Amino acid sequence: MADAKKLLLKIQRYNPEKDAAPYLVPYEIPLDDRTSLLDGLQYVKDNISPDLSFRSSCRMAICGSCGVMLNGEPRLACKSFLRNYANGATVEPLANFPVEKDLVVDFTRFLECLEALKPYITGNPRTPDDGPNTQTPTQLARYHKFSLCINCGLCYAACPQFGLNPSFLGPAAITLAHRYNLDSRDRGKKERVRIMNTENGVWACTFVGYCSKVCPKHADPAAALQQCKAAGALDFLASVLSRKKNRGAACGDKA
Amino acid sequence: MATKRKPYVRESGRCWWKGNPCYRFYMLREGSSVFSIWVGLLLLLFLFSPAVFSALIKNPLVRLLNSAALLAALLHTKTWYELAPRALNLPEEKLAVLVKGLWTATIAFSALALLFSLT
Structure with missing residues (x-):
């Protein structure tokens, strides 16, 4: 695991109870060719920051829950593979919607x-x-x-x-x-x-x-x-x- | 219990189009129509004063502007032919044929107009 490839994922965080405005937090995550952005977010939640909020469900681009901005582009987290972002990636909540918490928006x-x-x-x-x-x-x-x-x-x-x-x-x-x-x-x-x-x-x-x-x-x-x-x-x-x-x-x- | 919701609203600023290549190309596409005003004014001048028009179009600056207008018209035509046929609910293969037909008609008409103006 020590030899596993790593990627720097900058995730926008926002806690309405504490923060005045959103801000980016860098997280280092392990990845292989099959790691999707959703896997990366789940890794951060499971291992680094349990209070990270994001929506997801089916993991196969059917339910449409896991939309985020990946390097400024709207994408489904489950359908985006991190192998294509070797230089790191920035994840923000979907643009044009009010942000409720972290990557969760108000639809x-x-x-x-x-x-x-x-x-x-x-x-x-x-x-x-x-x-x-x-x-x-x-x-x-x-x-x-x-x-x-x-x-x-x-x-x-x-x-x-x-x-x-x-x-x-x-x-x-x-x-x-x-x-x-x-x-x-x-x-x-x-x-x-x-x-x-x-x-x-x-x-x-x-x-x-x-x-x-x-x-x-x-x-x-x-x-x-x-x-x-x-x-x-x-x-x-x-x-x-x-x-x-x-x-x-x-x-x-x-x- | 009082809600602790405090949705954060991100405003779209005046420069919303700068950060995304697709938006920048959209602005270029729409901006290309500005040159049609220039060409329209030039044609009006031709209607009211052909002698001044003939003298003006030989000006290097006007030639530069007209070359830019031609490029803008080509860009606008290309994007128009790609986008407008989608207003018809046609299968993809028929759309491709339609776009090819539009280009063929444009090239044929332009060649005829050029031929007519040179003879």
Whole structure:
């Protein structure tokens, strides 16, 4: 063990009961080719600093709990291997969220947005007696990519617009709303679009594109947002045209 | 029991884009549109005073600005063609074909415009 490779991991610490602001603490950890950042954090907690707080669960990039900033880049700790950071690494809590303690952030805003957009099948009148909904592979392909989102929040940490304007609904919530809007079994599009097309909805996105680069599941939130913008613009055009048509019809009636 | 929560909020400063290469490239991409104002002004000048325009574009400083505008336009076109088609919900392989088609059309149109202006 004495010959084991070592790595310097600087971890941001913050104890709300004692500290006025977060600060970095260096920890030396042993590693081999298979050591993930999550393993490194767990080593620090088990052997050096038991009061270190971080979230984790599945260890296999499914649950989306262990998002952190690794050298300034949003990443899942379980999916990041420390062999790629030979010169050491700095670990901070996910950017753009308030820090509760050490690497734990407050996800409330993201969860509120997610809840508001109802990311589940809604409005479908079928009952269990009617049997399962049928869906063709083509219908599935329309939304499949967007359904890969695991709510890890990395895209929120990558989004400068969310950092500048926390009222922005954000990439993951809109991606999941879009995923259900595209689902042939869903009937809730009208309700979601009303929220998505507000000032803090899709139009607050300026297509920086970093959200798609950091997404650990390749759900491509930037593309989802652009598709929502295109759909919103077409809806607006259709509503203007139908208003004109109705006004024309009303004038015609008067005449 | 009173809460001991004291969430620490990190503000995004004015220089939020400086620390990340992806943000810096985004600023460069968006900043490249500034040159379109320059080209627009130059074209307006051509409309209202072709003689002054002809004299002005021979100025070395204007040539430098126009070269920078061409590079900015190329960068903007490249990023636009990579990003905009994603607004269509197409499979990856079809997206690649679409981007190639857009480039082919751009090169063909530019070659035709150049040919037309030289003859």
